[in-house]
Amino acid sequence: MDDLDFEIIKRLQTDGRTSYTDISEDLGITVGTVRNRVQRLIENQILKIVGVVNPFKTGSPSVTIFGLKVRLQKLDNVIKKLVAIPEVRFVAASTGVYDLYVEVITSSNEELYRVMKNDISQIDGIESMESSLLLEIFKQSYDWEVGSQTSQQ
Amino acid sequence: MDDLDFEIIKRLQTDGRTSYTDISEDLGITVGTVRNRVQRLIENQILKIVGVVNPFKTGSPSVTIFGLKVRLQKLDNVIKKLVAIPEVRFVAASTGVYDLYVEVITSSNEELYRVMKNDISQIDGIESMESSLLLEIFKQSYDWEVGSQTSQQ
Amino acid sequence: MDDLDFEIIKRLQTDGRTSYTDISEDLGITVGTVRNRVQRLIENQILKIVGVVNPFKTGSPSVTIFGLKVRLQKLDNVIKKLVAIPEVRFVAASTGVYDLYVEVITSSNEELYRVMKNDISQIDGIESMESSLLLEIFKQSYDWEVGSQTSQQ
Amino acid sequence: MDDLDFEIIKRLQTDGRTSYTDISEDLGITVGTVRNRVQRLIENQILKIVGVVNPFKTGSPSVTIFGLKVRLQKLDNVIKKLVAIPEVRFVAASTGVYDLYVEVITSSNEELYRVMKNDISQIDGIESMESSLLLEIFKQSYDWEVGSQTSQQ
Amino acid sequence: MDDLDFEIIKRLQTDGRTSYTDISEDLGITVGTVRNRVQRLIENQILKIVGVVNPFKTGSPSVTIFGLKVRLQKLDNVIKKLVAIPEVRFVAASTGVYDLYVEVITSSNEELYRVMKNDISQIDGIESMESSLLLEIFKQSYDWEVGSQTSQQ
């Protein structure tokens, strides 16, 4: 990745539908270069251009954050199993009190319980889990500064 | 919001750059309808089309989840102040142990400390905060099922 | 209260609609005595004859248990305010980690958040609160043995 | 379940002994319909008409709330065993810190210890349990609004 | 046990060396009765007449309170093993966060660590333990009211 990648990303972070023509003119490169670079960033799972929905504005969903403590020697397997559950939207390793943070979005509390009971609870290696239901989202932004550390050096 | 909105959203959740022409043909409506509906969804802060970056693939960032306990009578003010901090990427109210979940992304641990000390700590009404540094992200998906509860009824 | 009260209560604990005639014959007393005793037990808030509904079978409600830590010198006022909130179904003082246990039943997560934010959070003297959403009820019985300690002595 | 069921339930929630005649007149249906519907609601474990006693007014009982963490793969068995213990009055699955909330009512602290030691502790799959003794009940009401979500739509 | 036992106990609770003659005169019974009753109370492990020392006034000891979480099915064995450790001065079952409270008194922090490592840690069935070192004792009294519940009835 180089500064050009970062410049392209920055434009897409604020508006995922910025036209490649605008980006190419803005950066003084060809449209083909923009297209190739974006494609490569997406293929390498660095970038994902998506319509992000505020779940609280499209029905009455259950958005739940789980903190998991895991038998550490089984961490890899637990992660693989969690990632495969469709309702699981986010999985990350962390410092602090929990080994993993997991986000689950379902269309109701009943469906949440079904996922907890039939899917998450069946994974061997989860020692304990604590869950927090989100009740309202006040900010959700995606335009964090990329490449800043590199450019400082 | 009606089923047409949900159908449009579903297509953009998987690929934020799906052309309006494709969507219009797919759903048997005019391109203008697609454009108007998308615009309205964005204006009403229901939808946001963005390039989402995996922060761990664009440098060496500090991605931190905070759990905050808040003097409840000052909740509104705390939320307003948090939302205004640029490094704060996510703010949500929740059940469970914490009153608010907050996500902060900075380009280093030093910058994280600066945000904690100069910005978050200065907000009147935060009783205590616990923080967890994310160390790796294994899944980050945005195509949860919208409108499912409505369509069941 | 005497053994007769306890005998009457026992019959109503299992079936709240047992006819006073059945009770009077069963215990060898007049129907009037049964009626008077039941009335007095209800007036003294010892007994309450109610239709108890399993909330998970009549819609998709949010049944939430709160554990509250309270500025102890304001305990009386906090209890008074909590009792006055219609969605608050249960308030009890306890040993252990929390000072008060509170149960709230609302018809959705949104309404739960409204009660937390507009009603509970405004009560002066609540230091912190933790909440757990119930997801399914497996047993709910009301026929505990009354008067057993007395009758042993 | 339909609106008629909800209307009947509402009347019984406040007073479990409301006569079927009063309900039938109030709703403009026959007494037989009321009787049949109530019977069906009871058979389907949606409704239970009981005399609920305030345990603190009928002796000196031990009313204890347990929060249980459970080896998740054994959750079903743990629930089945808990439900079978007579002193266990309430069992529910929950989000938050605990997997299960359990309420136990005994006639003394000694009997509580006997139940904890001989019954609950013997169940395979309980990882840990925390207990809180209730010391006084300030509110206990059962007339939550049923069917409200349906009627809004 | 009867009221006479309680009366004898009350006198010994305040001063363990009250002469049996004084007690007998005070209660209008023979010295032999006092002696027999005390002996029986001691044999039944109801009463223990001891010189209680404030450990902080006789050197520089380590007085430590342990809260233990125990694999509940092994509770009996854990208790038996703990009771057999000489430095363990107190073992009790409890409600709340811990299953057992244990007090250990040693003559130094080093010896405390030796007991924790060689004795307590070796007991099969202890899930986890938390420890608090006492730093100063401000009150230690033993004359709680015995038999009060009986005499009220």
Added chain:
Amino acid sequence: MDDLDFEIIKRLQTDGRTSYTDISEDLGITVGTVRNRVQRLIENQILKIVGVVNPFKTGSPSVTIFGLKVRLQKLDNVIKKLVAIPEVRFVAASTGVYDLYVEVITSSNEELYRVMKNDISQIDGIESMESSLLLEIFKQSYDWEVGSQTSQQ
């Protein structure tokens, strides 16, 4: 304090009624010396000769351990107020999670609640308190080794 004090204490720790004559013969000193030394140890609040009762064998009491977090600048005042409450049997400062450990013995759960509500809760400076009811005592011994550190040197 010297070795003679420690030798006298050791004899009284096991049996608080050991006669001074036995102690004097055992240690080769006069009875007067024993008496004077014991008196001085008691006056200096180093020793207390008492009848210790197992509260679970003399009725059905509530024996409760409190862990208190205290506004640290008010620690002295909190201690003074706690010591003055008759039902408070033990007060100690500690390391670990709590600032103070407190033991309360009452004749019932109701009386416990009265002490919590009317006495402990009124003390200015207590930030929060957690309580554990003891359910059975398995060991309670008082003959810890005094003077051992001195004699090793």
Added chain:
Amino acid sequence: MDDLDFEIIKRLQTDGRTSYTDISEDLGITVGTVRNRVQRLIENQILKIVGVVNPFKTGSPSVTIFGLKVRLQKLDNVIKKLVAIPEVRFVAASTGVYDLYVEVITSSNEELYRVMKNDISQIDGIESMESSLLLEIFKQSYDWEVGSQTSQQ
């Protein structure tokens, strides 16, 4: 700081008394350069050459780690006051459950209590503190790799 600084530091991390002559020969620079650089590193509080003692091998000390929660708006003042206490050996800000980690070394538990009560407890802005007494140190090393991130780039 440059690579030469890092090379000098590495040699002193393993042996703080490595002669400047050895270092100068090893790195092919003059002794004067070594001396100047070391002096500057010390003046800038980057390096400190000290005799580190294992406290458990020079008596019977109390080595205690405190986790502090702080009223965040007073953080600067709390840090300043803690740093000024001679028995406080280490103060650091942190993520996780506590705002500050503090290490205190005293020559006994009594002296520890004196520092907690007279010094730390008097600091305005400390909300709560938890303490852990260290009982034995198994590893204490100081030769972490400096400058590694720079040299990789």
Added chain:
Amino acid sequence: MDDLDFEIIKRLQTDGRTSYTDISEDLGITVGTVRNRVQRLIENQILKIVGVVNPFKTGSPSVTIFGLKVRLQKLDNVIKKLVAIPEVRFVAASTGVYDLYVEVITSSNEELYRVMKNDISQIDGIESMESSLLLEIFKQSYDWEVGSQTSQQ
């Protein structure tokens, strides 16, 4: 160890490069005695003369404190394995909530995660671990008073 050892240590605690000549003159002993004593103190792992670096001034490191709960019967093995990990800088047994305190210093958050995942997590006997990233160090001093307890007696 005697008072002479303590006097030598005290001089090296403040400045690890104090010349042996200065120490010998200061204490009125020969340089050879100083050298021999220091050597013996180092060999017995009582003293270590090192250049201690403030990790936050030599790059952008991850300094992390871990609190570990350990299956107590495997404590010895866990300690041995932890000590062998190069990035582990400190291992100590403790009272309080955790069984072991461990400090890890790595050159980045990524490397921290690698150590947690590949090294610490693989150790059999660690039940759970909580981690806190240090963000800034305000005090780090090494001149605690040695031998003070001995000299008082």
